[in-house]
Every structure is written in C-alpha cells, then in structure tokens.
Amino acid sequence: MVSVYRNKPGDYGSVKAVDGSRNIHLDHYSCATTSAVRNAWWQVDLQAIYLIREVVITNRGDTYAGFLLHDVVIQALKGTQHLTCGEIGHNPLADGETKHIPCRPGTVGSVIKVTRKASDSTGIVLCEVEVYGTQGYSLAHGKPTHMSSTFGSYVSSKAVDGDKNSLITENSCTQTLKQKNNWWQVDLQAVYVIREVVITNRGDRNAGERLHDIVIEALKKTEVSICEVIVYALKNGETRRIPCQPRTVGNVIKIRQNATKAEYFTLCEVEVYGTQVYNVALKKPATQGNVHYEAYASKAVDGKASTLWNAESCTYSDVVHPWWIVDLEAVYLIIDVVITNREGYRRKLD
Structure with missing residues (x-):
C-alpha cells in the first residue's frame, strides 16, 4: 500500500502505521508521527475501491503521550467524494489503546484518511492503522x-x-x-x-x-x-x-x-x-489419531469428494476415541463445515 505523511520523514514516516506491528513505543520506530501542526493528517491508499467496515487504530503508549489522540475524523475518499467512517471524540484514547471504530453503512472508498481536528498544534501519532472491508463493487452487477x-x-x-x-x-x-x-x-x-x-x-x-x-x-x-x-x-x-x-x-x-x-x-x-465463501481447509496441514492403511489425514482435504475407498481419497483412524484436525493457518469466520462420509460405512461416522 502507498501511504502519505506530512512533515515527518525518516524513522517516524507514514508507512510505520501499516507495518503490521502494534508496538506502542515511539522509540521502537513502529509509529507514524507528524510535526506539531494543526489539522495534522495521515492517509493510506488501498489501491482499489472497498466497502469499509471497520478501522482499527492503535495509540501511542509511552510517556503518557497517548492523551493527544482525540478529536479525530476518519474518512473514506473516492475521487472527490469524502465519506465519514467514524470519529474519535474529545475524550482521548487511553495510552496504548487499540480502538475498533465501526464505519457508517455505505462507507466506500480507495483511500482512508485520518485527520486530527483539535485546535492545538500537537500533530498526530499513529502506532498502527488497520482497515477491514470488502471489495467495493456490486456482486450482482451483470449476473443472471x-x-x-x-x-x-x-x-x-x-x-x-x-x-x-x-x-x-x-x-x-x-x-x-x-x-x-x-x-x-x-x-x-x-x-x-x-x-x-x-x-x-x-x-x-x-x-x-x-x-x-x-x-x-x-x-x-x-x-x-x-x-x-x-x-x-x-x-x-x-x-x-x-x-x-x-x-x-x-x-x-x-x-x-x-x-x-x-x-x-x-x-x-x-x-x-x-x-x-470458499473452502479454507483445502490442502492445509491435517493430523489424526493414527494412520491405518495409508489413509492419511491429508486425504480429507485433497479436494476430492469421492466416497469410494478404492479411490484412495478417504482418511482412516482406528484408535479409541479417534480424532482428526486441520490447521487453517489463519483466523477465519467459519460459515459451514461439510463432511463427506465413506460409501457403505455410515455407522463408522456417528
């Protein structure tokens, strides 16, 4: 992503707010900060249009400087259109606080801009900014x-x-x-x-x-x-x-x-x-209680839905209280789990 900052290059550049680190200590060089100016701002170019659901901001946590993050407006920009996602009011974030800010319905844009509207000239410090949303085009466009x-x-x-x-x-x-x-x-x-x-x-x-x-x-x-x-x-x-x-x-x-x-x-x-929604288990690492007849745990996530044993696409474990696990290697919102049983052996899966 491309980010823009104002008046503060080097160790505290704008990119520090999107480096994936929520480290709250300024001297660890993981926070973005501007100079002491009024209406200080920071923005990130998402490089595509998104429907923005939530913006997450991590505040500075050292030397009691976190109190400076207040009177902040978060906007989504799309061309000349500026839509307000949400705000941090006059009450500042706590030192080191990570604040989840749900966006208003219909917040769409390709750029997220964070602006401090306070009357003083203390600038803005952001230790991490996260943006969550979905691709901002209609899934229905041109469909049957x-x-x-x-x-x-x-x-x-x-x-x-x-x-x-x-x-x-x-x-x-x-x-x-x-x-x-x-x-x-x-x-x-x-x-x-x-x-x-x-x-x-x-x-x-x-x-x-x-x-x-x-x-x-x-x-x-x-x-x-x-x-x-x-x-x-x-x-x-x-x-x-x-x-x-x-x-x-x-x-x-x-x-x-x-x-x-x-x-x-x-x-x-x-x-x-x-x-x-897609199969997040496909070809991910899998384990089970034991392996019988070379029916490895990975057979259950190989993408083959054959129910025939001879197709060599089923797992088999014969320990007492058998189990099977797949590591999705990331955190997901799980919608469905779909299990295909072996043909003719319904009693083995109950």
Whole structure:
C-alpha cells in the first residue's frame, strides 16, 4: 500500500502505521508521527475501491503521550467524494489503546484518511492503522436475474445494469405485472457472506410508494437466511442501503413483496456487497489419531469428494476415541463445515 505523511520523514514516516506491528513505543520506530501542526493528517491508499467496515487504530503508549489522540475524523475518499467512517471524540484514547471504530453503512472508498481536528498544534501519532472491508463493487452487477413476471420491456436484468436512473421511462428499471407476491432474484454464481444490499427505488409519478413490505433473502440450496425486512415504503427515487443480519449467506439474493393487494413491483437498481465463501481447509496441514492403511489425514482435504475407498481419497483412524484436525493457518469466520462420509460405512461416522 502507498501511504502519505506530512512533515515527518525518516524513522517516524507514514508507512510505520501499516507495518503490521502494534508496538506502542515511539522509540521502537513502529509509529507514524507528524510535526506539531494543526489539522495534522495521515492517509493510506488501498489501491482499489472497498466497502469499509471497520478501522482499527492503535495509540501511542509511552510517556503518557497517548492523551493527544482525540478529536479525530476518519474518512473514506473516492475521487472527490469524502465519506465519514467514524470519529474519535474529545475524550482521548487511553495510552496504548487499540480502538475498533465501526464505519457508517455505505462507507466506500480507495483511500482512508485520518485527520486530527483539535485546535492545538500537537500533530498526530499513529502506532498502527488497520482497515477491514470488502471489495467495493456490486456482486450482482451483470449476473443472471429472474422475476415473477415482466411488464413490457422492463426485464429483470435492468436492476443489475449499473444504472441507478430512477425514471422508468429511461428504460433502466424492472417492473412486474400488477399482482400479489411479486419477487425478483439474482444469481451471484458463488456463495457469499452478504454484508449489504442497496436498492434504488423508482422516482417518477409517485410510483415509489409501491415498494413496501419487502423481504430480502439469501438462498443457498435449501437454506434461506433473512438479510432484512422493510415494512414502510421507500421514498420516490431513494437509494436505500440495507445492512444484512449477521451470517446472511447465499449464492442467490431474492427480494419478494408480501403485499396484501395486487401491486406493480419495480426495482431501478440492486447492488449486493459481501465476501466470497470458499473452502479454507483445502490442502492445509491435517493430523489424526493414527494412520491405518495409508489413509492419511491429508486425504480429507485433497479436494476430492469421492466416497469410494478404492479411490484412495478417504482418511482412516482406528484408535479409541479417534480424532482428526486441520490447521487453517489463519483466523477465519467459519460459515459451514461439510463432511463427506465413506460409501457403505455410515455407522463408522456417528
């Protein structure tokens, strides 16, 4: 990553705040610091656009200097757009404190800027800055779509064409026939943890009031998880950012309407943001209680799902209270564990 600093090169340069070390002692040369100036700032270029979830700041911890980190604004920059992620208020961070700062929904950018807005001229010291988020493009863009019915030329794919124009006459919105229980869905073509769904409502002829009583779901085979339920109508032309409930996982996003009467159902754009789910155990180091018939622990993470013993892709341990372990070699949020049993030997896995 490329970082920018102000007025303080050398041992306390801006890169020290992203060196991976949370060391809080300035004389260990792992903190970035500016000169004593007003409105001191530090920034990091993420080199891509991200939806920012959280910024983590580690404060200086030696010589009681940590009290200086207060009145700080954290922003995400995207071109000329400046979005505020969060703030550190007038009460300073404690000496050596690591502060987790959740960002406001919809904080998107390629640069994170930390600015001290205090009236004094003491500058800013940052011993580590961590930024967490997901790639800032819509997972739904251009993906296959379907809906319950189609009115005229307002086909389902119009909601993922990248155009947020809210005027239906501009031919960038979907619309169903006038009926009950309308729905629209997009196939993301991979499984994701869904963080946020963004919906742009129709803006002309006061037709936006039709978009109410909707349920946003993530589908994964037979599993359904609810992202959110929207009861009251979106405003005409409104773009609504909808954070999903934790553990909203799926490869299909479905938006359905539970209206009590027949309605037209219109969506001018749907954006989906999240993180792809993949097999984090694949080919990682594995061990087990003992090895029988050369059925090594690594066979269970070789990527082969064959259930036949002769395919030499199954493990086998015959100790009392057998066990098997895989080292993922990193910390992950675990969504699912999928186990494939040997064919014809169900009783051995209970």
